[in-house]
Amino acid sequence: MATDTRFDGPGPDAQYRQALEEGRFVLQHCEDCAATRFPPALVCRVCGSPRLAWRAGPAEAEVYAATTVRDRAGDYNVVIVELPGGARMMSRVDGADGSTRPEVTIGLRVRPHIAGQGAEPHVVFIADEGAAA
Numbered sequence: 001m002a003t004d005t006r007f008d009g010p011g012p013d014a015q016y017r018q019a020l021e022e023g024r025f026v027l028q029h030c031e032d033c034a035a036t037r038f039p040p041a042l043v044c045r046v047c048g049s050p051r052l053a054w055r056a057g058p059a060e061a062e063v064y065a066a067t068t069v070r071d072r073a074g075d076y077n078v079v080i081v082e083l084p085g086g087a088r089m090m091s092r093v094d095g096a097d098g099s100t101r102p103e104v105t106i107g108l109r110v111r112p113h114i115a116g117q118g119a120e121p122h123v124v125f126i127a128d129e130g131a132a133a
Contacts, residue, residue, distance in 0.1 A: 012040030020121035025057035036085025063108040077104045
């Protein structure tokens with residue numbers, strides 16, 4: 001009886017976190033329909049194929065939706081970023097100067113950055129100054 005190798009070793013979430021800890025931003029790509037997958041999963045969300053491969057994440061993406069959260073500790077943005085290939089992820093946008101409160105608009109071009117090294121790494125995006133879609 002054949003076993004499903006997708007269940008051997010760490011799952012897709014653990015593989016994604018491991019890549020971030022190594023300083024790599026990776027996404028799953030379906031080898032059957034070419035869709036980009038986020039968050040990590042065992043099957044493609046478009047066609048249901050289990051043939052997902054890890055590839056380097058894009059160098060550039062675009063803000064799909066944005067809002068500002070008002071907090072006593074300070075305001076911050078929350079965005080949904082559309083990645084090439086159709087995947088979207090929730091994150092925040094930091095300014096090129098490192099500020100956490102840049103002007104964020106829909107269509108803003110951004111690039112990924114891994115933040116939180118040493119703690120819990122996660123992907124944030126850096127605003128490409130003056131670059132709107």
